[in-house]
Amino acid sequence: MKFIRVLVMIAFGALLITPLYSQSKEKFEQPILITSAGQSADVTMAAMLCKKVNLNAKAVNRATAADVKDAKTLMIVPGFSSKGLGAAGISREQEMDRVKEVIAAAQKQKMRIIVLHIGGKPRRGQQSDDFNKLCAEASQYMIVVKQGNDDNFFSDIAAAKKIGLDLVEKIAEAAKPLEASFTK
Amino acid sequence: MEKHHYIAVVFLLAGGILSAIASKDFLSMRDADILHPSQFVTTTGMLSDYLPEIKGTYGDTKVYYFNSGNPGATVILLGGTHPNEPAGFIAAAVLVENAQVTKGRLIVIPQSCASGFTATDPLEACPTHFTINTQSGPRTFRYGARGGNPLHQWPDPLVYRHYPSGQQLSGMESRNLNRSYPGRVDGSFMERNGFAIVQLIKKENVDVAFDLHEAAPEVMIINAIITHEKGSDIAANAVLNLEFEDLQYSLEISPKNFHGLSHREWGDSTMTFAFLMETSNPSQGRLRGVTSEALVVEGNDPFYKTASKLDNVRITYDSSGEPLSLRVARHLQGFKRLVESYNEAHPENSAIIENIPEYNAVVSDGVGKYLK
Numbered sequence: 001m002k003f004i005r006v007l008v009m010i011a012f013g014a015l016l017i018t019p020l021y022s023q024s025k026e027k028f029e030q031p032i033l034i035t036s037a038g039q040s041a042d043v044t045m046a047a048m049l050c051k052k053v054n055l056n057a058k059a060v061n062r063a064t065a066a067d068v069k070d071a072k073t074l075m076i077v078p079g080f081s082s083k084g085l086g087a088a089g090i091s092r093e094q095e096m097d098r099v100k101e102v103i104a105a106a107q108k109q110k111m112r113i114i115v116l117h118i119g120g121k122p123r124r125g126q127q128s129d130d131f132n133k134l135c136a137e138a139s140q141y142m143i144v145v146k147q148g149n150d151d152n153f154f155s156d157i158a159a160a161k162k163i164g165l166d167l168v169e170k171i172a173e174a175a176k177p178l179e180a181s182f183t184k
Numbered sequence: 185m186e187k188h189h190y191i192a193v194v195f196l197l198a199g200g201i202l203s204a205i206a207s208k209d210f211l212s213m214r215d216a217d218i219l220h221p222s223q224f225v226t227t228t229g230m231l232s233d234y235l236p237e238i239k240g241t242y243g244d245t246k247v248y249y250f251n252s253g254n255p256g257a258t259v260i261l262l263g264g265t266h267p268n269e270p271a272g273f274i275a276a277a278v279l280v281e282n283a284q285v286t287k288g289r290l291i292v293i294p295q296s297c298a299s300g301f302t303a304t305d306p307l308e309a310c311p312t313h314f315t316i317n318t319q320s321g322p323r324t325f326r327y328g329a330r331g332g333n334p335l336h337q338w339p340d341p342l343v344y345r346h347y348p349s350g351q352q353l354s355g356m357e358s359r360n361l362n363r364s365y366p367g368r369v370d371g372s373f374m375e376r377n378g379f380a381i382v383q384l385i386k387k388e389n390v391d392v393a394f395d396l397h398e399a400a401p402e403v404m405i406i407n408a409i410i411t412h413e414k415g416s417d418i419a420a421n422a423v424l425n426l427e428f429e430d431l432q433y434s435l436e437i438s439p440k441n442f443h444g445l446s447h448r449e450w451g452d453s454t455m456t457f458a459f460l461m462e463t464s465n466p467s468q469g470r471l472r473g474v475t476s477e478a479l480v481v482e483g484n485d486p487f488y489k490t491a492s493k494l495d496n497v498r499i500t501y502d503s504s505g506e507p508l509s510l511r512v513a514r515h516l517q518g519f520k521r522l523v524e525s526y527n528e529a530h531p532e533n534s535a536i537i538e539n540i541p542e543y544n545a546v547v548s549d550g551v552g553k554y555l556k
Contacts, residue, residue, distance in 0.1 A: 041416075041435045048420035082404070087439030122404070122434060122498060172424045 027183040028112055028141070030056040033071035035063035037099040037131040039084030042119045045171055046077045049116075053179035062088060062098060065105035073182075074106040075114045076139070078131040079123030092127070099131065103138045114181070115139040117154065118171045120147035129153070139163055141181060143174045213302045213312050217325050219246075219277050219294060220556040222539075224284040226251040231293065234387060235380035237369060242336045243377040245298040247384070248280050249291055250537075256288025257391040257535040259523060260456075262381070264295035265361050265395055265446070267328025268305060270314065270480060271463050271511035272396030274325070278516060278541065278554045288535030291388060296381065296395075297361040299332035299373070310467070314480040316508070318555040327467075327480055331359030337373040347371060349443040357444075362395070365449035378449075385454045391533065392526050393456040395446040396515050400469030401488055401497040401506065409518060410436040410460045412451025419459060422518070422525040431517060431543065433461075457526060461518050463511035464499050471496075483507045513546035 036043040050057035136157045141164040158165035166177040232239035263276025276294035304310045344358035367379030411419040438447040450458040484505030492501035527534035
């Protein structure tokens, strides 16, 4: 009888732990909508990474709430680029509003969000970090090139919000955790 | 003669001597740099072959052709668009003196803005020349200006209106080759040069085009590849492959609304995939100290080291600085990987370019080892 009681307690404990674990390890689904937060060209790199590991992904630099409906996962690539914003003909504030709108649309349809921060140090700092914080806090999983996490910016958010985080040395190394995080 | 007459004569003579020395220095920049083409260069020509209107002007410049005789892609590489960015010119010179093409064709213009090699930028205190120790001993090359020589296109307008977009830029940009594309035959001196280059790209059916540049260590776009959106997948693939070799390049897509630049206008007005590469050149920067030949070649500046410690530069600027050999090596390796990436995407129409020195070899041996 005592043995059964112990088994029940272990099973109950496992049930409590599972949601925390699955928060970071639960697989994401395809197709993926990739969008920028800050209009850097890192979106192109993210699309190439997805292509290399055969993930069904579509990159839309300035995705809107309307683009979200056809996807099952939203991948946001944050990082400010004055050149990119200039090319898009929009202000930083307009870009921020767009990103908030896309995140809200994704959350409304219970879509999960991945953040891919691959731009390292040049995509950190005052101009980028508002985008980085907004996206990181809305995500369920992040892959970050270590150089962009020198000050534990992403690690701290991940720990505080219990978000899955993989740190990689190089952009190319992001391919492996990216591939592993999706159902085939 | 009275005493004051003698004094006047002495001052006149001294002035004459100083003027003669300055004139010699000034005029020395009109002496062409000499390259020693590889045995694999099949022909040489002039840019004016594509636009006779520039023949005999300071805009005309040498063009080197490597024709493998085997069908394949045509690749063009431009150095010296900005003559104060020497890594582009020297990388092009290394190709002219070493490359071998076994499939397709390679065209190299080492000094694309020939006019800019005949002067330095006023008030910048730049050296007129720099020296590299090569296989045959020291060789001296000109260190020019960002734009064309004002003697060849004068005066600068208050506002430069780019043709045909109408985009307005500061007047001095009217002498900037990389704001002149696609140019026009009846335009300014620099617009004609830009037009001639675009004509070359069109007439030779160039598939892949490169424009090599440098920028100050403190600017956003350094150690970067900038491409027209047509080439974004090729560039992204190359950036990933370069990363496997521990070479970091940031990728930038050419803004659609920023006109006159090679990566925008070549891509828009021709069939070519256009790429521009930037390295980090401390002799161009605003934070630099003495602008000497040594700074151009060795790339070592104490003020940039301080700036790096204060986190004010975009690169890790350590005790080894940013020597010319490293900057040339980056251009050559980037060029190589971009051509490979193009070939991967277009196996039916590829180009094979050999004898390009490896990055590590150029950095450790010095670029001079690859100049004859």
